[in-house]
Structures are given as structure tokens and as C-alpha cells.
Amino acid sequence: MRTLDWITQVLEVVVALAAAPAFLGWLNQCRAWLQNRSAPSLWLPYRNLHKLFHKDAVLADNASPLFRIAPYIVFGAMVLAAGIIPSMGTRLPLVVSADAIALVGLFAAARVFMSLAAMDVGTAFGTLGARREMMVGFLAEPALLMVIFVASLISSSTALPAITENLASGRIGLSPGLAFSAVAFILVLLAENARIPVDNPATHLELTMIHEAMVLEYSARHLALMEWAAQLKLFNYVCIGFALFLPWGVARAHIGPVGLLVAVPALAVKLALAGAGLALIETVSAKMRVMRIPEFLATAFLFAVLGLLVHVLLGA
Amino acid sequence: MPMRRWWDRAHPVVGAPGARGLGVGREEWVQVARDAAASGGALLSLWTTQEGEGTRDRLTDSPAEAAVYCAYLTDRGVLIVELALPSAAEPAMYPGLEALFPAASRLQRAAFDLSGVRSSDPDARPWLNHERPYDFIRVDGEGVHEIAVGPVHAGTIEPGHFRFSVVGEKVLRLEAHLGYVHKGLERRFCGLPILEGHRLAARVSGDSAVAFSWAYCQALEGMSGCTVPQRALWLRAACLELERLANHLGDLGALGNDAGFAFGLAQFSRLKEDLLRAMSAAFGRRYLFDIVVPGGMAVDLPQEAAEALADTVRAVCAEASELRGIYDEHEGVRDRFTGAGCLDASLAARLGVLGLVGRASGLGRDLRADVPCPPYTGLQVAKAVQQGGDVAARVAVRFDEARESGRLLLQLLSALPQAERAVAVEPPADGAFGVGLIEGWRGPVLVALQAGPQGSIRRCHPHDPSWQNWPALEYAIMGNIVPDFPLINKSFNLAYSGVDL
Numbered sequence: 001m002r003t004l005d006w007i008t009q010v011l012e013v014v015v016a017l018a019a020a021p022a023f024l025g026w027l028n029q030c031r032a033w034l035q036n037r038s039a040p041s042l043w044l045p046y047r048n049l050h051k052l053f054h055k056d057a058v059l060a061d062n063a064s065p066l067f068r069i070a071p072y073i074v075f076g077a078m079v080l081a082a083g084i085i086p087s088m089g090t091r092l093p094l095v096v097s098a099d100a101i102a103l104v105g106l107f108a109a110a111r112v113f114m115s116l117a118a119m120d121v122g123t124a125f126g127t128l129g130a131r132r133e134m135m136v137g138f139l140a141e142p143a144l145l146m147v148i149f150v151a152s153l154i155s156s157s158t159a160l161p162a163i164t165e166n167l168a169s170g171r172i173g174l175s176p177g178l179a180f181s182a183v184a185f186i187l188v189l190l191a192e193n194a195r196i197p198v199d200n201p202a203t204h205l206e207l208t209m210i211h212e213a214m215v216l217e218y219s220a221r222h223l224a225l226m227e228w229a230a231q232l233k234l235f236n237y238v239c240i241g242f243a244l245f246l247p248w249g250v251a252r253a254h255i256g257p258v259g260l261l262v263a264v265p266a267l268a269v270k271l272a273l274a275g276a277g278l279a280l281i282e283t284v285s286a287k288m289r290v291m292r293i294p295e296f297l298a299t300a301f302l303f304a305v306l307g308l309l310v311h312v313l314l315g316a
Numbered sequence: 317m318p319m320r321r322w323w324d325r326a327h328p329v330v331g332a333p334g335a336r337g338l339g340v341g342r343e344e345w346v347q348v349a350r351d352a353a354a355s356g357g358a359l360l361s362l363w364t365t366q367e368g369e370g371t372r373d374r375l376t377d378s379p380a381e382a383a384v385y386c387a388y389l390t391d392r393g394v395l396i397v398e399l400a401l402p403s404a405a406e407p408a409m410y411p412g413l414e415a416l417f418p419a420a421s422r423l424q425r426a427a428f429d430l431s432g433v434r435s436s437d438p439d440a441r442p443w444l445n446h447e448r449p450y451d452f453i454r455v456d457g458e459g460v461h462e463i464a465v466g467p468v469h470a471g472t473i474e475p476g477h478f479r480f481s482v483v484g485e486k487v488l489r490l491e492a493h494l495g496y497v498h499k500g501l502e503r504r505f506c507g508l509p510i511l512e513g514h515r516l517a518a519r520v521s522g523d524s525a526v527a528f529s530w531a532y533c534q535a536l537e538g539m540s541g542c543t544v545p546q547r548a549l550w551l552r553a554a555c556l557e558l559e560r561l562a563n564h565l566g567d568l569g570a571l572g573n574d575a576g577f578a579f580g581l582a583q584f585s586r587l588k589e590d591l592l593r594a595m596s597a598a599f600g601r602r603y604l605f606d607i608v609v610p611g612g613m614a615v616d617l618p619q620e621a622a623e624a625l626a627d628t629v630r631a632v633c634a635e636a637s638e639l640r641g642i643y644d645e646h647e648g649v650r651d652r653f654t655g656a657g658c659l660d661a662s663l664a665a666r667l668g669v670l671g672l673v674g675r676a677s678g679l680g681r682d683l684r685a686d687v688p689c690p691p692y693t694g695l696q697v698a699k700a701v702q703q704g705g706d707v708a709a710r711v712a713v714r715f716d717e718a719r720e721s722g723r724l725l726l727q728l729l730s731a732l733p734q735a736e737r738a739v740a741v742e743p744p745a746d747g748a749f750g751v752g753l754i755e756g757w758r759g760p761v762l763v764a765l766q767a768g769p770q771g772s773i774r775r776c777h778p779h780d781p782s783w784q785n786w787p788a789l790e791y792a793i794m795g796n797i798v799p800d801f802p803l804i805n806k807s808f809n810l811a812y813s814g815v816d817l
């Protein structure tokens with residue numbers, strides 16, 4: 001079984017790397033359709049990455065080494081995160097290295113490097129974006145942790161595969177505690193991935209940007225890594241959502257090789273549905289004022305706490 | 317009515333209905349301005365002339381002589397005040413009007429850059445001349461820092477530099493610096509054949525092509541004393557309303573998009589495109605350049621084409637009013653629009669804000685209703701006035717005006733008078749002066765025109781209302797948060813090209 005475990009592990013990372021751009025492409029397609037526009041190609045994000053990797057990088061004169069290595073660190077963190085989220089199987093050899101709390105820390109580390117790099121060159125927009133990103137981050141992380149705690153309490157473990165294993169084996173349908181957490185998680189996902197209503201990934205208005213403002217100074221391979229990392233982050237978040245709330249179809253420990261054959265199409269179906277759902281949320285919402293983001297994320301935290309309370313009180 | 321005595325003294329000026337002109341001395345220059353400000357008049361424009369100001373194509377042999385002109389909008393029409401400045405060895409200087417009309421400041425500075433005639437006001441920083449770094453006014457205090465935006469932006473928009481002084485996300489002060497698309501338009505006019513100047517006028521600000529070319533033609537036709545056929549006037553009004561409708565539709569979509577509501581952009585862009593295609597089918601142009609020509613119209617509109625255009629207008633307006641319901645009821649959009657970029661009525665009046673922005677702040681001026689030129693005299697245009705002064709009010713004014721433009725268009729297109737589309741125009745005599753004044757989609761567009769010898773232009777001054785409204789934007793943003801600026805800016809949607817000249 002050890003070989004199979006490693007196959008699962010490698011497959012998860014490879015699928016995440018390969019499918020993350022397509023997921024964003026699918027999301028953009030759904031958004032375009034919902035807005036009555038003709039949609040861009042599903043493969044557009046790949047073409048973008050390809051284009052960027054073949055360009056010569058331009059660096060600001062005063063860019064420090066931090067600015068150059070940040071894209072690799074951020075990208076590396078996202079790849080590592082993809083390795084410990086059970087998107088297809090629960091027996092992942094890498095998982096012993098990090099539990100769900102470490103995962104949140106991994107995202108936080110990426111955020112710190114990204115913000116430092118944004119401020120490194122000293123432009124107004126980078127600093128503006130970094131400041132807003134840190135605000136979103138420090139409000140979103142507690143909410144995310146709280147969501148994970150609900151699932152951890154139910155499963156008596158902070159390791160994501162153990163949680164998934166436990167939840168997948170139980171009843172069909174969400175417990176009330178998890179239902180509240182799921183709402184909180186969607187809010188956090190939107191905020192953390194710079195989606196509407198918190199940030200607008202499609203805008204060209206520098207003054208309103210959060211994520212985009214931080215990567216304005218990057219070009220070529222650095223920008224490609226940053227964009228790919230952002231796509232991976234979105235993919236990872238969606239997979240965390242599946243692991244916590246929709247664990248069905250994941251290859252569980254006792255099933256064996258057949259499990260993987262089911263897990264791959266199951267993941268594809270879930271991603272397609274999630275992409276359409278996110279596009280719907282983004283289409284019917286407008287971008288909120290930056291000053292409303294704390295309210296938005298406080299709501300997320302409140303829902304997560306409610307989930308915890310419901311679980312403790314009802315024991316459900 | 318202190319303005320009355322000036323008005324009675326003034327002589328009629330050809331072109332815009334009710335226009336008058338008045339030559340004054342130095343003291344009277346200030347008195348007129350004071351009286352105009354006291355009686356609620358607005359400063360429309362200010363420009364200077366300096367004969368032989370280093371021109372290669374010197375038009376006259378008269379000695380170097382400067383003059384400064386000021387146009388006031390009163391409830392009777394436009395009053396042009398002229399102050400002749402004696403030619404002397406020292407540089408010509410005239411009393412500045414900044415204290416009475418804040419918008420005069422930039423006009424005076426730009427006039428100095430163009431002609432070397434200086435006002436007595438203290439702020440003498442160059443405006444159009446970018447040879448030296450611009451001295452922005454600094455804000456001191458704990459935690460205040462500056463954000464410099466532009467002139468190159470991330471989107472394909474016109475260039476302008478914006479200097480924000482902020483604390484956190486809150487804007488303490490904004491100072492705009494424009495002039496990046498200065499192209500020497502006023503100089504280009506000099507010496508052009510006067511019968512062809514409308515083509516350049518249409519290109520002062522491309523989104524107001526009809527307004528500028530009509531204003532130019534109005535001045536020219538007044539000077540040469542020709543009577544434009546009724547049919548041409550009706551068609552000009554139809555073109556002006558089409559331009560207004562198209563711009564409002566585009567802005568409404570862009571405003572939705574800037575609020576992160578891309579659905580709005582997609583819908584309004586489609587509506588605007590439908591309208592542009594209908595315009596293309598009717599007039600052979602998507603944007604109505606070179607359609608208003610001296611003496612009438614460049615193309616006629618056959619009956620079937622007019623009916624087809626009316627059908628499109630009807631359909632577009634029906635859909636726009638449906639979309640208005642969505643904008644009004646969408647919580648996120650309403651939250652972004654309401655209270656953002658508030659310009660209250662007293663501040664707007666003090667700053668002399670014009671046009672659409674003024675109407676959204678309770679200043680109910682609309683030339684089409686106040687001093688209408690034909691065919692508006694018979695159309696009873698309903699003014700769209702809102703009291704809020706915020707982005708929501710400017711959106712509401714756009715919706716109201718789009719609906720009213722639709723109504724006017726249907727009325728105009730269904731009752732086009734039977735006449736020729738144009739008559740011949742003779743070039744006016746040397747030295748003739750006329751003024752054209754048309755309510756474009758942004759507000760009143762003024763063209764002052766003076767004829768030179770052999771059918772040439774001696775001097776032409778086109779004025780876009782954005783001159784008055786740019787300073788107002790700097791007040792509207794105060795106290796708002798930085799990321800709301802693009803939305804507030806878009807709700808003003810002011811011209812760059814039209815003021816950089």
C-alpha cells in the first residue's frame with residue numbers, strides 16, 4: 001500500500017498544479033456566461049502562464065533579493081499546501097509533516113512574503129495592497145481556524161486526512177455545526193482569494209486593488225509564479241472546502257486502487273460545481289467598500305463560532 | 317438685480333440666443349465679476365488674446381495688443397466681457413477672478429501659458445506648461461503620506477496625474493494635475509479656413525463631437541447671417557441627444573463595473589453598441605464626427621432611416637429603465653453609490669459647477685430649458701435635478717436624462733420638418749465675433765469665434781465644462797476612502813482632452 005500512498009501523494013500535487021489554471025478558467029467562463037458575455041477560452045490561464053514564462057523579467061533598480069525570491073517562496077508554499085490537503089485520497093505520506101493549523105500557518109507565511117515583496121520596491125500601490133492584504137489576513141485567519149476547529153472537534157484530530165476520513169465515513173449530509181462553518185468558510189474563501197465582493201480580480205483601477213496591487217511590479221516568470229500561486233491558492237481553498245464539507249468520492253484508506261479511479265472524476269465534478277457556484281456569487285454581488293471588509297469577515301468569524309457552539313451544545 | 321445694468325449696457329452678440337457682449341475697463345471688470353457672482357451667475361469661460369504673440373502666421377499688422385475675455389452664464393443668456401489691455405513694454409496683467417470664481421484660477425494659469433497674459437492672482441504655477449516639476453500643495457501631519465497616480469494608468473484611459481494626501485485609507489486632499497494631452501488646439505485654429513473649423517472643433521473632446529461642432533457652427537452661422545433650415549436644426553438636436561444618450565449609457569455601465577458589478581457593464585455596453593450601430597446605419601458614423609457642418613447637416617436622414625433609428629432608441633430606453641430597477645434594488649451597488657463623493661449644493665454653487673454634475677448637486681441649470689436655441693424652444697425639456705450630490709445622485713441624473721433624451725429623440729424623429737439639409741454659408745467679414753453655446757452631455761459647451769481676413773479664423777476658443785468641474789472633484793473626494801476614488805471620478809467623468817486643448 002505504501003507505493004499507492006506515494007502515487008496518491010504525487011498525483012494530488014500534479015493534479016493541483018495542472019488543474020488550478022483550468023479551474024480559474026472555468027470560473028471566468030461561468031462568470032462571462034452569467035453576465036451574457038461570450039466566454040474566454042478555458043485554456044486562457046495556461047496561455048498566459050506560457051507567455052509570461054517566455055518573457056524577460058524586468059526588475060526595479062532598488063529591488064532587493066527578497067523581491068526576487070518571494071515568488072518562489074509563495075509558489076512553494078502553495079505546492080506544499082496542495083500536498084497536505086486530501087483532495088483525492090486520505091493516505092498521504094506528507095501529512096505527518098503538517099496538520100490543518102500548520103496549513104493556515106503556511107498560507108500566512110506566503111502572505112507575509114508576498115506583502116514584504118510588495119513593499120520592497122517602495123511604490124505607493126504595493127504598500128497600499130500589502131496593507132489591505134494584511135488587514136484581510138488578520139481577520140480571515142481566525143475565522144478559518146475556527147472553521148477547522150469545528151471539524152477537528154467532530155473528528156478529534158487536527159490532521160485534514162483524518163478529518164476527511166471521519167466525515168466521509170459518517171452520515172450523508174452536514175451536521176448543524178458544520179453547516180454554519182460551511183457558510184463561514186465560503187466567506188473566508190472569497191476574502192482570501194481576492195474574489196468579489198472583497199476584491200475585484202478583473203479591475204484595472206490601481207487604487208481599488210488588493211491582490212493585484214501587490215503584484216503590479218512583477219513581470220515575466222516572477223509574475224507567472226505569482227499568478228500560478230494565486231490559482232493554486234484558490235484551488236487549495238476549494239479542496240479544503242471539499243475535504244471538510246463534501247468529502248464524498250475521496251479514496252479512503254481501506255478502498256485501495258479503485259478508490260483513486262473514482263476520486264479523480266469525483267473531484268472534477270465537484271470542481272465544476274464549485275466554480276459555477278463561485279461565479280454565481282461573484283455575479284450577483286458588487287464589490288464592497290474596503291471599510292466593510294472587517295464586517296464581512298467578522299460575520300464569517302461569527303458563523304464559525306456559532307458552528308462551534310452548536311456542535312458543543314447539541315453534540316451534533 | 318445688479319447684473320441688469322451691465323446687461324442693458326451690453327450689445328448683442330451673434331450666435332447663441334440672447335448672447336451679449338460688453339467692453340469694460342479695469343475696475344468695471346472686477347465689478348461685473350462681483351455682480352455676476354452675487355446674482356448667482358456662473359463663470360462659463362475665460363480666455364486671453366495677444367496679437368502677434370510670437371506667431372509665425374501673423375494675421376494682422378496691428379500693434380501687439382492683448383485682451384482678456386470672460387463669459388458669464390446668467391439667466392438671460394451668456395454675457396461676454398472684454399477687457400482690453402494696453403500694449404506696453406511690461407507684460408500685460410489683468411485683475412484675477414479666483415476669489416469670486418474658484419474655477420477661474422486654472423483658466424487664468426492656462427491662459428498665461430498659452431498667451432503670456434498674466435492675472436494678478438497669487439497662484440501662478442504653470443498649468444499647461446510642464447517644463448518644470450509641478451509644486452503640489454503638501455499636507456503635513458502625523459501619518460500623512462502621498463499617493464501619486466498617473467499620468468500613465470493601468471487601464472486605457474486618458475492621462476492625468478492625481479496626488480492624494482492620505483491617512484490610512486482616508487483622503488485628506490487630492491490635487492489633480494492635467495495638461496498631458498496639450499496639443500496646441502487654439503493655435504491650430506488660427507488661420508484655418510473658417511468654413512472648415514468645425515472639423516477641428518468636433519475633435520476638441522471626441523465624446524462631445526456634436527456639441528462642439530454645433531457650438532462652432534452656431535457662432536459661425538450667426539456671424540455670416542445665414543438661416544439654418546429647420547430640418548437641419550431638428551437633425552442636429554437629434555444628434556446631440558444621441559450623443560448624450562450614448563455617453564450616459566456608457567457611463568452607467570462603467571459605474572456599475574467600478575462598483576464591481578460587471579453585469580451592469582455587460583448590459584449597458586450592449587445597449588450602447590446597439591445605439592452606435594443604429595447611429596452608424598442612420599448617419600454613416602458610429603460617433604457623430606463631421607456631421608454638423610456650417611449651414612446645416614452633412615447628411616440627411618431619410619424617413620425609413622429615421623423610423624428605424626426611433627425603433628432602436630425606443631428599445632434601448634425601455635431596457636435602460638429595466639436596468640435602472642436592478643441598479644436601484646441591488647444592495648451592494650446602492651451601498652457603493654449612496655453617500656460616496658458628496659458635493660453639497662452650497663459648495664457646488666460656490667465652485668460654479670456646471671452641467672450634469674451641478675444638476676446632481678441641486679443646481680438646476682440646463683441650457684436646453686433655460687435659454688433654449690431652436691429646436692429646443694418648442695420641446696419643453698424636463699431638467700433632471702437631484703439634491704443628493706453623491707454618486708447615486710449623478711447616476712440618477714444620468715438615468716433621468718437618458719430617458720428624457722429618448723423622449724426628445726422620438727419627438728424629433730417623428731416630426732422632422734420638410735426642408736433642405738443645408739444652405740450655403742459665406743465667410744464672415746474680418747473681425748466679426750460670434751459665440752456658440754450648446755448643452756452637451758457634460759454641460760454647457762462654449763465656442764467663441766473671431767473671423768480673420770480672407771475667410772480665415774483669427775481666434776477660436778473652445779471651452780468644455782470640465783474646467784469648472786475638475787476642481788469640484790477634488791472637494792468631492794475629501795473624507796472619502798482611497799478605493800472609492802475611481803467610482804467618484806467615473807461619476808464625474810470629466811474630459812482630459814477637452815481641457816488640455
